[in-house]
Amino acid sequence: MANEFLNIVxxxxxxxxxxxxxxxxxxxxxxxxxLSLFLGLKSLxxxxxxxxxxxxxxxxFEIEEVKYIKNYEEIDVYDFNPDIIVILDAxxxxxxxxxxDVLNDFKVIVIDHHATxxxxxxxxxxxxxYAATAQMVLRVNKELQVEYDERLSLINLxxxxxxxxxxxxxxxxxRVFRDVASLISLGAKPDFIARxxxxxxxxxxxxxxxxxxxxxxxxxxxxxAYSYLxxxxxxxxxxxxxxxxxxxxxxxxxxGVEVAIFFYEYVxxxxxxxxxxxxxxxxxxxxxxxxxxxxxxxxxVTLNGNLEEIVRDVVKLTKANFDLKS
Amino acid sequence: MANEFLNIVxxxxxxxxxxxxxxxxxxxxxxxxxLSLFLGLKSLxxxxxxxxxxxxxxxxFEIEEVKYIKNYEEIDVYDFNPDIIVILDAxxxxxxxxxxDVLNDFKVIVIDHHATxxxxxxxxxxxxxYAATAQMVLRVNKELQVEYDERLSLINLxxxxxxxxxxxxxxxxxRVFRDVASLISLGAKPDFIARxxxxxxxxxxxxxxxxxxxxxxxxxxxxxAYSYLxxxxxxxxxxxxxxxxxxxxxxxxxxGVEVAIFFYEYVxxxxxxxxxxxxxxxxxxxxxxxxxxxxxxxxxVTLNGNLEEIVRDVVKLTKANFDLKS
Numbered sequence: 001m002a003n004e005f006l007n008i009v010x011x012x013x014x015x016x017x018x019x020x021x022x023x024x025x026x027x028x029x030x031x032x033x034x035l036s037l038f039l040g041l042k043s044l045x046x047x048x049x050x051x052x053x054x055x056x057x058x059x060x061f062e063i064e065e066v067k068y069i070k071n072y073e074e075i076d077v078y079d080f081n082p083d084i085i086v087i088l089d090a091x092x093x094x095x096x097x098x099x100x101d102v103l104n105d106f107k108v109i110v111i112d113h114h115a116t117x118x119x120x121x122x123x124x125x126x127x128x129x130y131a132a133t134a135q136m137v138l139r140v141n142k143e144l145q146v147e148y149d150e151r152l153s154l155i156n157l158x159x160x161x162x163x164x165x166x167x168x169x170x171x172x173x174x175r176v177f178r179d180v181a182s183l184i185s186l187g188a189k190p191d192f193i194a195r196x197x198x199x200x201x202x203x204x205x206x207x208x209x210x211x212x213x214x215x216x217x218x219x220x221x222x223x224x225a226y227s228y229l230x231x232x233x234x235x236x237x238x239x240x241x242x243x244x245x246x247x248x249x250x251x252x253x254x255x256g257v258e259v260a261i262f263f264y265e266y267v268x269x270x271x272x273x274x275x276x277x278x279x280x281x282x283x284x285x286x287x288x289x290x291x292x293x294x295x296x297x298x299x300x301v302t303l304n305g306n307l308e309e310i311v312r313d314v315v316k317l318t319k320a321n322f323d324l325k326s
Numbered sequence: 327m328a329n330e331f332l333n334i335v336x337x338x339x340x341x342x343x344x345x346x347x348x349x350x351x352x353x354x355x356x357x358x359x360x361l362s363l364f365l366g367l368k369s370l371x372x373x374x375x376x377x378x379x380x381x382x383x384x385x386x387f388e389i390e391e392v393k394y395i396k397n398y399e400e401i402d403v404y405d406f407n408p409d410i411i412v413i414l415d416a417x418x419x420x421x422x423x424x425x426x427d428v429l430n431d432f433k434v435i436v437i438d439h440h441a442t443x444x445x446x447x448x449x450x451x452x453x454x455x456y457a458a459t460a461q462m463v464l465r466v467n468k469e470l471q472v473e474y475d476e477r478l479s480l481i482n483l484x485x486x487x488x489x490x491x492x493x494x495x496x497x498x499x500x501r502v503f504r505d506v507a508s509l510i511s512l513g514a515k516p517d518f519i520a521r522x523x524x525x526x527x528x529x530x531x532x533x534x535x536x537x538x539x540x541x542x543x544x545x546x547x548x549x550x551a552y553s554y555l556x557x558x559x560x561x562x563x564x565x566x567x568x569x570x571x572x573x574x575x576x577x578x579x580x581x582g583v584e585v586a587i588f589f590y591e592y593v594x595x596x597x598x599x600x601x602x603x604x605x606x607x608x609x610x611x612x613x614x615x616x617x618x619x620x621x622x623x624x625x626x627v628t629l630n631g632n633l634e635e636i637v638r639d640v641v642k643l644t645k646a647n648f649d650l651k652s
Contacts, residue, residue: 166492166493166494167492167493167516167520168492168516168517168520168524169517170515170517172516172517173510174507174510174511175507177503177504177506177507177510178503178504178507180503181500181501181503181504181507184499184500184503185500189496190493190494190498191494191495191496191498194493194494195604198494198579199578199579199580199581199604200579200581201579201580201581202580202581203542203544203548203551203580206539206542206576206580207539207542209535209536209539210535210536210539210540213532213533213535213536213539214536216529216532216533218529222529225529250532252525253524253525253526253527254525254527254528254529254532255525255526255527255528278521278525
């Protein structure tokens with residue numbers, strides 16, 4: 001691993017023209033990683049282009065520098081002809097969208113913290129002990145002796161905060177806190193990112209949350225909690241499925257709940273189901289039975305049919321799995 | 327300041343019988359501080375009693391050691407006859423409840439991070455640059471060469487997490503992250519505390535939240551948001567005013583909102599009003615006008631009267647203050 005890291009640092013040190021690419025449906029860690037490496041390499045006098053083949057969610061633009069990230073249409077990779085393409089936070093080629101078409105024609109570096117990475121680059125630094133890819137970029141930048149100012153510190157911090165659920169997930173380990181302390185000493189303000197990401201809910205999102213709570217039900221002596229939203233609910237409050245992104249976590253946060261299920265029908269007749277568990281129930285088993293996938297604590301599946309019937313059947317199936325355990 | 331710190335460490339080092347006292351209405355930082363100093367001094371072979379003159383909220387008992395904290399009735403201070411009383415996280419004598427009656431008869435150490443501290447002890451270490459009193463206790467314990475195990479690390483961590491709003495407040499500075507990294511290296515798990523405090527809401531609390539959202543209204547082009555709950559709402563969902571503790575923060579988190587107001591009538595005819603602002607509106611001015619108090623970003627007041635009328639009048643008053651600004 002250390003060799004891959006040093007190999008990447010050496011390669012970037014020598015390169016003059018670099019394309020930094022993020023993944024489709026970019027999250028805070030990806031945007032932070034792309035922008036931090038872009039700004040770091042720029043500050044070393046290199047010719048750098050940052051690009052993501054996806055529309056960046058509007059709330060990220062409170063960080064002004066996000067405007068430097070180009071979309072796929074804005075750049076011609078062959079015309080730019082980079083010495084190296086660096087791909088950040090993407091576990092497989094399909095995650096970079098249309099940029100995957102050009103990867104064979106250039107030297108590719110992959111830096112990622114997903115254990116599922118397929119090692120699709122020429123040099124791959126993959127280390128799932130990192131909570132965020134942004135921490136790996138921080139190491140690269142520091143090794144390249146990039147000078148961190150207040151802006152770069154803040155931008156680099158964003159990925160660490162968002163990928164650790166603002167330090168609430170179990171991946172918030174010692175290195176996370178040391179890295180954040182170091183970025184704060186360089187000028188980053190952690191509360192800025194929290195406000196930007198967490199204090200930006202529209203009133204309609206609250207109304208959607210209220211509807212979800214109204215539909216909330218407990219089963220199995222309070223160990224199973226579930227709720228649902230229909231196409232009609234989303235329409236009524238002028239919301240998209242992005243607005244209900246955190247709802248399954250809200251359901252799981254109820255005292256005594258082991259399994260949370262959230263059903264949502266954003267396209268009529270297409271029901272997405274998110275499962276979460278707290279400590280012991282393997283929700284991936286239920287999801288697999290239904291044709292979906294995931295992990296023991298977080299899984300999901302999409303089913304076609306009538307929302308009400310699907311809720312009834314899936315709750316029944318989950319309850320049966322509870323009975324097997326007890 | 328350094329002298330007070332060393333003076334305290336020296337005094338504790340020499341003392342054999344020590345009473346550690348927290349404050350009324352104890353929060354996570356206070357319980358963490360009391361228990362961390364209690365366990366630290368115990369481990370050095372001293373005779374220590376920890377006490378708080380208030381009922382400790384039930385969810386803290388997931389930390390088993392909380393049972394060691396005695397209430398006022400359980401101890402006779404004159405009988406125990408401590409060499410020293412250490413008061414933690416309390417800014418004035420009235421904050422320690424009935425223990426305030428005995429302070430004149432013993433040597434008292436005060437350790438606190440509130441800028442408003444009245445220095446009521448014989449030795450006072452007060453430093454508002456600390457985000458949590460638990461960090462000051464960590465320093466005392468380390469200087470006394472207390473050995474930290476997994477339990478003490480976790481217990482000491484709790485105060486830092488809760489008093490920084492789980493690292494979301496602006497007091498989450500470099501020292502906070504360094505202290506947390508150090509406690510994690512000693513065995514603490516930060517996600518445990520987050521789950522204990524944040525994932526323990528009863529279903530009824532959710533239903534109360536839903537009712538609050540249903541009552542939510544925007545004024546001043548979305549810059550002012552307010553909501554309310556009546557005595558009847560609390561009764562309907564079998565909730566107390568503790569269950570609505572975070573609601574004003576939820577209201578403030580709406581995109582574009584500068585001022586949030588939450589009115590709640592837990593005792594009939596007694597309306598508590600919490601004000602919060604994001605960036606520039608001085609809510610303490612409105613609270614002062616009404617006879618209350620607070621800070622520019624957080625203030626409050628209690629008024630007697632009809633809930634509906636009070637909501638109407640206070641919203642009107644706040645709107646008038648908005649007009650003055652724009």
